[in-house]
Amino acid sequence: MARTQQAVEADAANRSVPERLLGAATRLFAERGYEGTSVQEVVAAAGVTKGAMYHYFGSKDDLLYEVYARVxxxxxxxxxxxxxxxxxxxxxxxxxxxxxVIVTSIANMDDTVIFFRSMHQLSEDKQRAVRAERRRYHKIFRDMVVQGQEEGIFRTDVPADLVVNYFFGSVHHLSTWYHPGGTLTGEDVGRHFADLLVAGLRPES
Known part of the structure; x- marks a missing residue:
């Protein structure tokens, strides 16, 4: 059943100011691009004042950073x-x-696409912060692959770093072919990708 406009507005009113700002920024950045969206347009769409925005975010640059960083x-x-x-x-x-990571990337596709399209707009400090957090994520994932190799569960002829780069390269390309409303849900894609990864890591019998 389609939701009424009143229900949508009620949901928006119940969200915190940062959530409303990030939701508006994500939608506008996706529609118009980061450079094509002004701070005034973001605060107007969020239904808040510029003062309220600057209480939580120092600049439009901070909004762009947080769009992806929260995911x-x-x-x-x-x-x-x-x-x-x-x-x-x-x-x-x-x-x-x-x-x-597949399911959450698909559920937050706009955020991810916006960020990678506009990451170069961020300050060097923010770019470094994001890269450091992504390296931390990849290391945790890689450590599990290494553990599987050490336990003889996974094949050892393929370096763990290559496994991680191969898999996350596929994750980063989801937006080029995945379309909501198609025959596969995010959960379907996540299950298939995960099964393919683990099957490929198994030693040859």
Whole structure:
């Protein structure tokens, strides 16, 4: 059933000011591009004042950074939780982690696309901060692959770094072919990608 305009507006009113600003920025950056969107347009779409925005975000640059950083933080929290599951076989943890990053990337596709399209607009400090957080994420994922190799669960003829670069290269290209409303849900794609990754890591019998 289609939601009423009143329900949509009620949801927006119940969101915090930062959430409203980030939601408006994501939509406008996706529609008009980062350079083509003004701060005034963002605050107007969010229904807040410039003063309210500058209370939480120092600049439009900060908004762009947070659009992607919040997704990366969420994905890292998920990964840390998955990697720390005591007693869970490493193959299961790698599969769960691989599926999670696909599902969350698809669920936040606009944020990811906007960021990679406009990352060069950020200050060098912010670019370094994002790259450092992505390296941390990849290292946690890589460490699970290494553990599987050391336990004889995964093949050792392919370096773990190459496994990580191969898999996340596929993740970063999701936006070039995935379309919501198609025959595959985000969960379907996550399951298939995860199964393919783990199957490819198994030693040849």
């Amino acid at each position: 990366l933080r969420m994905q890292t929290e998920h990964l840390v939780r998955i990697a720390a599951q005591e007693g869970a076989p490493v193959a299961d943890r790698v599969r769960d982690a691989a599926a999670d």
